[in-house]
Amino acid sequence: MDNGEARSRVLDAAEELFYGQGIQTVGMDAVRSASGVTLRRLYQLFPSKGALVEAYLLRRDARWRDSLAAYVDSVDAPPRERVLAVFDWLRGWFEEPGFRGCAFINSFGELGATSPEVAEAARRHKEEFLRYVTGLVAVTDAPAPAGRHVALLAEGAMTTAALTGSSAPAGEAREAAALLLDAAARGGRGAPGAGRSAPPNR
Amino acid sequence: MDNGEARSRVLDAAEELFYGQGIQTVGMDAVRSASGVTLRRLYQLFPSKGALVEAYLLRRDARWRDSLAAYVDSVDAPPRERVLAVFDWLRGWFEEPGFRGCAFINSFGELGATSPEVAEAARRHKEEFLRYVTGLVAVTDAPAPAGRHVALLAEGAMTTAALTGSSAPAGEAREAAALLLDAAARGGRGAPGAGRSAPPNR
């Protein structure tokens, strides 16, 4: 087994264990036996558990956002429907076996106060997600704040789905997002016909 | 120091430590030195760390919801404004020093997979919050799903405020909630002509 495969087996095992049980609950020994990679090699691939946790979060961030973007890209429909497709993708995620909420919210709650790296990774993930959603909303005729509103609904759906163990929040958030997107067309305070008047920054 | 005072000092210390640093990070020794209650007494008040964690969550749940209800009760305004007052209260919470998100989401992410008691406490807390918000929305003229929509916005605001360290999500969620409450009056699927015809304000 070469280094590349060992690395991905370790990351696969770490992701399943860390996400499924929490980070502190899972010892390096559990990662070793789940991955079949020897402890010595594990430590030469990742010099500490903190480094492994960071790698786990970074890879999951990339995978998660890529998967969402691929799904939305496959939707050939007007901008409004593409925004709502985010919630369809969320429902699919919520229904996966072993779904246990957003890995970044979870790890932030667990380690955000003691590990600046974890806090940074979680912050960046959410920032990128917000940027993505805002971009999708910007090409609809909804006013600028709608992007952040839709992102808040998505975040709420994630935590509610995790806590209740149901995928229903995806549909409810989708409903609410549709209402918000249409509110503009019915007389919200946004620029009427103009669509995006200023790009979202910060 | 009698048992009652010892108990509340332990719970105060546990709440500050568990909430501020995460549960697993904080040892019983830290609770002991922060509370000034001897280890022996601590264990005779709470037979295990798990019992202390459960008591911490139950007391925080009661306090949090009481504080929110007291704030909303103090708002003498139409039902719509009382719903929005929830977000004003959230903003005040977000701005408290040491705010680190929802204690129940955090503890669920950390221990929900390994501790049924923690998972149950978090689930019940969110259930009660949803019930409360739904009750506030029910006396407005918004359609029934609006209660869940508003709750999703509040959940999203909590996690976003925690991750970004900003209280701005409270205002954004408030904006979105206002749009959702008014969408009914403007032609949502709710009660048709009955709603207030006044244009959206604030």
Place this chain on the structure above:
DNA sequence: GGACCGTGAGAACGATCGTTCTCACCTGCT
């Protein structure tokens, strides 16, 4: 063929954690 470097498997180490035990001391009852 033999020195050599990296590997696998797991023991070992030091720290920390939850929990219990020791022991000297104080207090209230008879």
Place this chain on the structure above:
DNA sequence: AGCAGGTGAGAACGATCGTTCTCACGGTCC
């Protein structure tokens, strides 16, 4: 006064964790 029982302070215990070390082995280059 004398005893029983509870308390404070902290040592002690057993388990676990992250990390490193040992050691026998197998492939590689002179």
